[in-house]
Amino acid sequence: MKQNKTRRSFLKNISLASMAALTATGCNMKELDEFFQRNFRTLSDKEKEDIIKNLEQKYKQKYNKEFQVSAQPAMEQVEFAYALDLSRCVGCRKCVYACVDENNQSRSPQIHWIQVLQMEKEKGIDFAHSDVHYNPEKVPEKGHFYLPVACQQCRTPQCTTVCPVKATWQEPDGIVVIDYNWCIGCRYCMAACPYGARHFNWGEPEVPEEELNTDVHYLGNRPRVKGVVEKCTFCIQRVRKGKYPSCVEICPVGARKFGNLLDPESEIRYILENKRVLVLKEELNTQPRFYYFFGV
Amino acid sequence: MKLKKIQKGPLPLLVLVLFIFGYGCSSQLSEADNHNPEINNSTEQIAVKTAGITEIAVEAPPLTDGIFPCNDCHSEIEANPERRELVDMHDDITAIFNHDSDNRWCLDCHDLNNRDSLRLASGQLLDFKESYKLCGQCHGLKLRDWKVGVHGKRTGEWNGKKEYLLCVHCHDPHSPKFELLTPEPPPVMQENISYLNRKQKDDETK
Ligand code: SF4
Ligand code: SF4
Numbered sequence: 001m002k003q004n005k006t007r008r009s010f011l012k013n014i015s016l017a018s019m020a021a022l023t024a025t026g027c028n029m030k031e032l033d034e035f036f037q038r039n040f041r042t043l044s045d046k047e048k049e050d051i052i053k054n055l056e057q058k059y060k061q062k063y064n065k066e067f068q069v070s071a072q073p074a075m076e077q078v079e080f081a082y083a084l085d086l087s088r089c090v091g092c093r094k095c096v097y098a099c100v101d102e103n104n105q106s107r108s109p110q111i112h113w114i115q116v117l118q119m120e121k122e123k124g125i126d127f128a129h130s131d132v133h134y135n136p137e138k139v140p141e142k143g144h145f146y147l148p149v150a151c152q153q154c155r156t157p158q159c160t161t162v163c164p165v166k167a168t169w170q171e172p173d174g175i176v177v178i179d180y181n182w183c184i185g186c187r188y189c190m191a192a193c194p195y196g197a198r199h200f201n202w203g204e205p206e207v208p209e210e211e212l213n214t215d216v217h218y219l220g221n222r223p224r225v226k227g228v229v230e231k232c233t234f235c236i237q238r239v240r241k242g243k244y245p246s247c248v249e250i251c252p253v254g255a256r257k258f259g260n261l262l263d264p265e266s267e268i269r270y271i272l273e274n275k276r277v278l279v280l281k282e283e284l285n286t287q288p289r290f291y292y293f294f295g296v
Numbered sequence: 297m298k299l300k301k302i303q304k305g306p307l308p309l310l311v312l313v314l315f316i317f318g319y320g321c322s323s324q325l326s327e328a329d330n331h332n333p334e335i336n337n338s339t340e341q342i343a344v345k346t347a348g349i350t351e352i353a354v355e356a357p358p359l360t361d362g363i364f365p366c367n368d369c370h371s372e373i374e375a376n377p378e379r380r381e382l383v384d385m386h387d388d389i390t391a392i393f394n395h396d397s398d399n400r401w402c403l404d405c406h407d408l409n410n411r412d413s414l415r416l417a418s419g420q421l422l423d424f425k426e427s428y429k430l431c432g433q434c435h436g437l438k439l440r441d442w443k444v445g446v447h448g449k450r451t452g453e454w455n456g457k458k459e460y461l462l463c464v465h466c467h468d469p470h471s472p473k474f475e476l477l478t479p480e481p482p483p484v485m486q487e488n489i490s491y492l493n494r495k496q497k498d499d500e501t502k
Binding site: 156 | 441444445446447448449450451452453454455457461466474476477478479480481482483484485489490491492
């Protein structure tokens with residue numbers, strides 16, 4: 001064999017051989033299409049439609065349920081923001097489990113997008129001394145306050161800039177999303193996020209069939225698989241349809257507020273203009289769209 | 297053959313890797329090399345402004361079952377405006393009453409002559425559905441925040457129809473302080489999370 005037919009042709013031949021081998025083993029074309037599917041942002045509307053149709057079929061087979069998968073884009077003139085009233089939250093964790101239900105988070109291994117931190121009033125906001133495992137008979141406990149943390153939907157997110165494959169990005173309405181098909185599970189984003197808001201599927205996620213939420217968004221609560229990262233999306237499947245996020249609707253003390261920052265009449269604008277507001281770890285310049293305020 | 301086009305890129309290597317992992321062929325190979333992220337944000341939807349939506353939909357006030365209309369009983373009873381502790385009737389309320397109880401009693405909010413009405417300090421009668429106005433006499437700042445959806449809870453649509461709760465849906469007007477709640481279970485400790493799925497667990501216990 002001639003010496004110049006070296007690396008390149010070797011690689012070419014081996015790729016052809018691999019193709020032949022795989023056709024011979026009868027690998028499923030749909031799975032391959034899915035494997036080679038491009039980043040969600042580069043897909044045309046037609047391609048998205050096809051992919052969604054395939055997904056719905058796949059979910060039907062896998063979970064025995066009719067899913068409605070949406071790829072609804074951001075509305076114009078909308079920038080979402082959230083505000084949480086620290087003077088009201090009692091630490092009941094109802095939001096944690098409403099979120100798990102709405103967003104099909106794995107029950108085992110357990111994934112919680114919302115972490116409610118118990119803090120001492122004397123120490124103020126102090127992550128080092130906060131407790132996420134508090135478990136008294138009744139809440140709120142004397143001398144404590146509660147600070148729920150999920151994705152802060154940063155305006156300058158660090159998670160998206162570190163992603164080596166651009167599997168996560170910020171949508172025009174401010175929601176930071178993940179393309180689970182494109183995520184390679186390197187977990188760089190988890191290391192970059194200063195709020196511990198991202199969670200990795202170390203195991204195959206498990207959700208009881210009867211508890212599956214079948215109303216899903218491609219970039220949000222659709223079922224995930226082992227090896228991908230996930231996080232809060234402000235309930236993208238709900239808010240792009242005009243509904244409040246699930247945690248807003250469940251909170252028994254009305255501590256959670258949500259709306260359109262660009263709408264001067266929104267609750268969120270009222271809070272920013274009239275209340276004492278703070279963001280977490282301001283010094284990092286992440287510029288969160290998630291605000292904490294004191295309603296009293 | 298489409299593969300020719302892409303020989304120069306890292307793709308043949310990728311294909312090799314894929315081969316090793318048992319994945320492989322696709323008609324879309326050459327497209328995978330196409331790195332032009334033409335971002336697709338076009339949309340025709342327009343957000344509905346919350347401005348202009350003044351509607352306040354509230355649930356019916358949470359009156360105790362079978363107690364309303366109050367006049368069913370009270371029209372037969374002679375009204376007694378004297379401040380006193382109720383013993384025979386409404387003693388359940390006497391038992392819990394804790395709302396500036398040193399200074400206030402029933403008739404500061406309920407009307408003496410028409411028990412189906414509340415009564416503002418001005419003497420104006422008020423339907424139970426509008427009780428928030430009565431609360432707002434003292435709690436003006438809370439009323440202001442409630443009207444804009446910041447105190448209390450709104451459900452429904454952030455850009456459309458919302459439902460409000462009345463003050464009395466959350467706060468018992470006779471004892472408005474919140475009761476303590478039982479918290480939902482804490483997250484599993486990191487070290488106790490199992491990453492095996494159900495099948496693997498079953499296999500392990502066998
Ligand atoms: S909170 Fe973390 S995950 Fe969310 S946008 Fe900011 S850096 Fe990214
Ligand atoms: S549901 Fe509301 S009160 Fe309970 S922990 Fe969540 S934010 Fe706090």
